[in-house]
Amino acid sequence: xxxxxxxxxxxxxxxxxxxxxxxxxxxxxxxxxxxxxxxxxxxxxxxxxxxxxxxxxxxxxxxxxxxxxxxxxxxxxxxxxxxxxxxxxxxxxxxxxxxxxxxxxxxxxxxxxxxxxxxxxxxxxxxxxxxxxxxxxxxxxxxxxxxxxxxxxxxxxxxxxxxxxxxxxxxxxxxxxxxxxxxxxxxxxxxxxxxxxxxxxxxxxxxxxxxxxxxxxxxxxxxxxxxxxxxxxxxxxxxxxxxxxxxxxxxxxxxxxxxxxxxxxxxxxxxxxxxxxxxxxxxxxxxxxxxxxxxxxxxxxxxxxxxxxxxxxxxxxxxxxxxxxxxxxxxxxxxxxxxxxxxxxxxxxxxxxxxxxxxxxxxxxxxxxxxxxxxxxxxxxxxxxxxxxxxxxxxxxxxxxxxxxxxxxxxxxxxxxxxxxxxxxxxxxxxxxxxxxxxxxxxxxxxxxxxxxxxxxxxxxxxxxxxxxxxxxxxxxxxxxxxxxxxxxxxxxxxxxxxxxxxxxxxxxxxxxxxxxxxxxxxxxxxxxxxxxxxxxxxxxxxxxxxxxxxxxxxxxxxxxxxxxxxxxxxxxxxxxxxxxxxxxxxxxxxxxxxxx
RNA sequence: UGCCCGAUGGUGUAAUGGUAGCACGAACGACUCUGACUCGUUCUGUCUAGGUUCGACUCCUAGUCGGGCAGCCA
Numbered sequence: 233x234x235x236x237x238x239x240x241x242x243x244x245x246x247x248x249x250x251x252x253x254x255x256x257x258x259x260x261x262x263x264x265x266x267x268x269x270x271x272x273x274x275x276x277x278x279x280x281x282x283x284x285x286x287x288x289x290x291x292x293x294x295x296x297x298x299x300x301x302x303x304x305x306x307x308x309x310x311x312x313x314x315x316x317x318x319x320x321x322x323x324x325x326x327x328x329x330x331x332x333x334x335x336x337x338x339x340x341x342x343x344x345x346x347x348x349x350x351x352x353x354x355x356x357x358x359x360x361x362x363x364x365x366x367x368x369x370x371x372x373x374x375x376x377x378x379x380x381x382x383x384x385x386x387x388x389x390x391x392x393x394x395x396x397x398x399x400x401x402x403x404x405x406x407x408x409x410x411x412x413x414x415x416x417x418x419x420x421x422x423x424x425x426x427x428x429x430x431x432x433x434x435x436x437x438x439x440x441x442x443x444x445x446x447x448x449x450x451x452x453x454x455x456x457x458x459x460x461x462x463x464x465x466x467x468x469x470x471x472x473x474x475x476x477x478x479x480x481x482x483x484x485x486x487x488x489x490x491x492x493x494x495x496x497x498x499x500x501x502x503x504x505x506x507x508x509x510x511x512x513x514x515x516x517x518x519x520x521x522x523x524x525x526x527x528x529x530x531x532x533x534x535x536x537x538x539x540x541x542x543x544x545x546x547x548x549x550x551x552x553x554x555x556x557x558x559x560x561x562x563x564x565x566x567x568x569x570x571x572x573x574x575x576x577x578x579x580x581x582x583x584x585x586x587x588x589x590x591x592x593x594x595x596x597x598x599x600x601x602x603x604x605x606x607x608x609x610x611x612x613x614x615x616x617x618x619x620x621x622x623x624x625x626x627x628x629x630x631x632x633x634x635x636x637x638x639x640x641x642x643x644x645x646x647x648x649x650x651x652x653x654x655x656x657x658x659x660x661x662x663x664x665x666x667x668x669x670x671x672x673x674x675x676x677x678x679x680x681x682x683x684x685x686x687x688x689x690x691x692x693x694x695x696x697x698x699x700x701x702x703x704x705x706x707x708x709x710x711x712x713x714x715x716x717x718x719x720x721x722x723x724x725x726x727x728x729x730x731x732x733x734x735x736x737x738x739x740x741x742x743x744x745x746x747x748x749x750x751x752x753x754x755x756x757x758x759x760x761x762x763x764x765x766x767x768x769x770x771x772x773x774x775x776x777x778x779x780x781x782x783x784x785x786x787x788x789x790x791x792x793x794x795x796x797x798x799x800x801x802x803x804x805x806x807x808x809x810x811x812x813x814x815x816x817x818x819x820x821x822x823x824x825x826x827x828x829x
Numbered sequence: 830u831g832c833c834c835g836a837u838g839g840u841g842u843a844a845u846g847g848u849a850g851c852a853c854g855a856a857c858g859a860c861u862c863u864g865a866c867u868c869g870u871u872c873u874g875u876c877u878a879g880g881u882u883c884g885a886c887u888c889c890u891a892g893u894c895g896g897g898c899a900g901c902c903a
Contacts, residue, residue, distance in 0.1 A: 689862055823865085
């Protein structure tokens with residue numbers, strides 16, 4: 233059985249299986265294809281989100297498990313919605329997600345390349361072979377195929393399978409009928425081939441305004457499948473295209489362009505989400521109607537990812553960005569790939585999660601706990617442990633002299649086989665988190681309380697002797713004595729106390745901004761009532777000024793940290809600058825005690 | 830009142846006519862210089878009704894429930 237290494241490279245998990253992979257495996261057994269070729273085909277009209285991550289991992293996963301290839305192709309057939317901003321972000325996100333895992337399967341094409349005229353099985357054909365990503369390569373674009381797709385449309389007309397229709401948008405809709413009522417034929421359905429050819433040529437030449445005419449497939453207006461009721465193949469749009477420029481004023485629709493794009497790239501398995509199930513008949517009809525010389529791609533559908541407490545809809549995410557509910561597409565609270573990355577989620581954790589949820593045709597909602605578990609699992613293995621105090625309260629160790637420094641060895645990662653250590657400075661004044669002290673402790677409180685004892689992690693046991701309050705009754709200082717015999721190497725190092733808390737030296741620590749993120753929505757299914765914005769979590773972001781152990785001043789973007797007892801943190805890649813660090817909390821540690829508070 | 834797809838513990842999935850398993854979650858316990866991690870115990874399931882079969886989560890029929898389909902969006 234094939235296995236894949238986890239983050240540490242040590243353990244291994246079995247390769248996933250699911251109904252799509254079963255189909256591919258069957259085809260491999262049959263030697264049906266020389267090579268398995270899949271594709272990830274986003275429209276560049278928004279940022280990629282966690283739902284796309286599932287599709288990316290499915291398509292690239294199948295490619296890598298079968299020594300195949302997966303093309304990144306932009307399905308850019310509707311210029312009015314698309315932009316290069318999205319092309320760039322999507323390309324970045326895909327490469328980030330698959331880096332070190334499936335980048336060797338990623339298919340790009342030579343910059344500026346279009347399909348090549350080739351001979352397949354003795355007949356004229358077009359094909360675009362992939363190249364590896366690099367300086368002279370770029371992703372595939374459906375818009376690079378406009379010339380060929382136009383040619384295929386002409387061929388359909390010649391075969392009597394497509395016609396130019398003059399019906400207005402309103403009439404087109406009225407003629408289509410309804411799911412439970414057959415449509416009726418367009419009055420233009422029986423135009424001659426010659427007339428259709430002439431009209432289609434003139435559509436391309438720009439003789440008609442937007443919406444004046446369309447090219448439609450001639451299939452069956454009484455079909456129970458709405459997509460077979462003479463679907464539109466081309467529409468007129470006098471607008472420039474972000475990739476193809478101003479060369480075209482007619483643009484193919486998804487159903488016509490997608491199957492042909494798959495064909496031109498030699499895709500074997502065209503995997504998409506469930507809502508395209510009804511389109512499959514049209515996908516097949518188009519390809520089969522053209523009598524193409526190479527073997528045809530086939531479409532397979534799976535259920536998209538739904539995640540609890542999360543919204544995955546480009547349109548709704550766009551609303552959050554536009555009304556400034558979040559700071560942008562890459563706000564760390566967003567379920568976008570760029571947001572998750574900025575939050576500090578490792579690509580490996582995202583992959584682990586989306587492959588773990590499986591691939592089925594059942595429209596399910598995955599519990600966010602599964603996602604959070606995957607993130608913690610990765611980070612627990614790899615994150616460096618550090619001490620940091622989010623909401624500091626001053627603690628004076630009265631039996632340590634001012635200026636005295638006691639060195640402590642702190643473990644960097646107890647999960648390592650041979651953990652390394654670093655030095656921490658214990659001084660007379662330290663900070664602890666205010667959550668770790670209670671003047672009136674609740675039942676089963678293990679932390680510091682008046683007269684109580686607690687261990688300062690890596691240092692020693694301390695006892696709280698006295699509270700100092702200001703005139704308003706606010707605690708300003710805790711005065712404690714340190715039992716230095718409980719330090720490492722001391723005679724009482726093994727003395728047990730129930731609680732161990734984190735701390736930092738008041739003098740040997742740095743002050744930085746830390747952003748604490750919580751889930752964006754307060755309910756499991758934010759859009760169940762169609763009013764997702766009403767369920768925004770008002771406390772999804774809390775900014776604190778924290779005290780961090782000094783070593784964190786040298787943190788780098790690539791590093792992941794566990795602030796002990798608090799959670800996993802990483803530098804914010806956008807707002808951190810030398811001398812002004814900003815940390816994001818990626819996720820809290822699991823807390824079995826807190827919910828009982 | 831059309832057509833298509835689907836339904837397994839609270840959640841997500843596996844079992845492809847032959848022992849209903851795994852993971853998340855929850856509860857309890859052990860361990861612990863992180864109330865983390867780890868370990869142990871426990872919890873909870875095949876939508877319904879018929880049928881085929883020695884045997885059905887699996888196949889068939891009907892029903893129920895959920896999703897999808899009527900953009901010149903993808």
